[in-house]
Amino acid sequence: MPADPVTDLLTFIDSSPSPWHAGANLAARLGDAGFAERRETDSWDIRPGGRYLVRRDESSLIAVAVGQRPSEGPIRIVGAHTDSPGLRVKPGRAREGDGMQRLGVEVYGGPILATFADRDLTLAGRVILRGADGTDASRLFHHPTPICRIPNLAIHMNRTVNDEGLKLSPHDHLPLQFGDEAPGMDALRAWLGEALGVAPERVRAWELGAVDTQAPTRYGRRQEFIAAPRLDNLASCHAGLEAMRHAQPDSGLAILAVFDHEEVGSESFKGAASSFLPDVLGRIARALDMPLERQLPRSWLLSADMTHARNPAFPWAYEEEDAPAVNAGPAVKINAKQRYASDAVGSAWFARLCEQAGVPCQHYVHRVDLPCGTTIGPMAATRLGVRTVDVGNPMWAMHSIREAAGAEDHAAMIAVLRTFYDEPGAADG
Ligand SMILES: [Zn+2]
CATH class of the missing domain: 2.30.250.10 (Aminopeptidase i, Domain 2)
Known part of the structure; x- marks a missing residue:
């Protein structure tokens, strides 16, 4: 991780003004971290302990760190999206x-x-x-x-x-x-x-x-906040990248999957509803002779996407107990209608991951009489049949040309995602 992940995040956002730039920057940084590109049109040589990245078009990307014993243990996937409204x-x-x-x-x-x-x-x-x-x-x-x-x-x-x-x-x-x-x-x-x-x-x-054209910046008495375009969801892409750079799974696979077209429903040849992730998983499993149908039921997908923070100017917009504060840790996103994919098992498991990472954990539930947004979580869960938890850092002004968030939450999210990739057991049953 760079010495200051927040400064690096602001640089990453500034140099990623479009999903295609985000894809190129992620690929370049993963390349520097030893991830070798595999093209979907080629045949693949995949080895235990190897690090690979696959792009579909220029704006959706999957990075895979293969465990030393890939056929044992779970598959740990972090998902995010590269596009912004x-x-x-x-x-x-x-x-x-x-x-x-x-x-x-x-x-x-x-x-x-x-x-x-x-x-x-x-x-x-x-x-x-x-x-x-x-x-x-x-x-x-x-x-x-x-x-x-x-x-x-x-x-x-x-x-x-x-x-x-x-x-x-x-x-x-x-x-x-x-x-x-x-x-x-x-x-x-x-x-x-x-x-x-x-x-x-x-x-x-x-x-x-x-x-x-205005550059991202810190602000606040202690410079404890950040303002930038595209925090939703380049902040989660960057957190996933920083965790993935260090991923060295002993067993199974560690995966970072980022998709374009989330903001318009994910239904495209490269969106989260596409065949991209199942295709890549299937090819890797065949190359390594992995029993995918036995590994997927004990695997996890962490769908990382920003969430709404309490805003004291608009107290009517949420119930205080259900809306997270900035600089107080990542939040599990919960919706009974499955607009967010988290369930009780997943929520408790993510809270435990946060404990292990030494960061606080919050939760978010949308005000029940307002229509709730969604993420790639439910879509990817449906495609893969993998238990999914929707999580995200709290932010203000989502979908403004200039959004804002807490500076301290970013390092916390990176720490949790690193713990996730390192955790040996992941889910049971
Ligand atoms: Zn988003």
């Missing part, structure tokens, strides 16, 4: 009118739209470029300085904004101010070509999000 730029030309060019956007997942107004936005994601040889290749893209904006309507024309909140129509109000009018010009394609140093006609397609 936001605005995605449409493929068409910029809208022109009133002397202004604006980039049309689609809403990805459930962002707090009002938080995207009046921010110094840039574009980040991936661009598909046509090469000189006629083949297409994906290139990561992150422009370092502000390039677009959603200016608010002045209060003089919106007198009720402080009483009723800022209401933004995705179609009319969210298109990103991108430049002054240049009639007939495919402005974004031309600008992307220039930024990438290629002719505009080589820019074939893109998946680009509008992201904040």
Whole structure:
């Protein structure tokens, strides 16, 4: 683990403005920790004690540390997601009118739209470029300085904004101010070509999000809080990474599985509802002659995703007994309707892991008369048939362009995940 995991987390988030960047950064860091990449299209050479990583597309990734005795003992999986809600730029030309060019956007997942107004936005994601040889290749893209904006309507024309909140129509109000009018010009394609140093006609397609240029930071009297974009759920990806770097299982497998598309329901060829994790597990089990059907029933999946912290400004939003405080440890997330996968056995087991790691444990239950969010936990549990516990660190302003959390909880989560990977027995029966 780096000397200061929080500083490293903020660096990781800053350099991961899109799920494709997150996938690339995770792969590079795992590579540095000795994980050898295996491609799904190749045949695999897998050995006891080996460390491997597999990517599906660029934004979903599975890292596996194989135990010395892989056919004995449980499989310990930490799951998380690489994507965050936001605005995605449409493929068409910029809208022109009133002397202004604006980039049309689609809403990805459930962002707090009002938080995207009046921010110094840039574009980040991936661009598909046509090469000189006629083949297409994906290139990561992150422009370092502000390039677009959603200016608010002045209060003089919106007198009720402080009483009723800022209401933004995705179609009319969210298109990103991108430049002054240049009639007939495919402005974004031309600008992307220039930024990438290629002719505009080589820019074939893109998946680009509008992201904040403000760097993540600490704040508070003791610098005990952090503010950053994408804490949900890059903080859990980073905690899983830090634990995985040290995983040296004696038996079974230790796995970190991070997926794209959680914020839009996980149903895609690389999402948590896809065949990715079962496929990788099946291939490893066949390569090592593991009795998977006997090992899975004693295995665990820890679905790590951020949860809601108590916010003293909005006491009506939760019951105090059921909402965790920041800087007071990770929380087990519980929902009787299985929006979170934790059950009593899993909750007690996670609390024991926290005890072993020397960190406090809390719990979260959503206010019963409000609809609860969900995670990859129930989805992956359904696909794999593995007992799953949904856990997460408490945070404020989930799905804002700039979220906040406690600085001290991050090291606590890393400690629990490390204990999980090291625990010899895991589940019985
Ligand atoms: Zn999440």
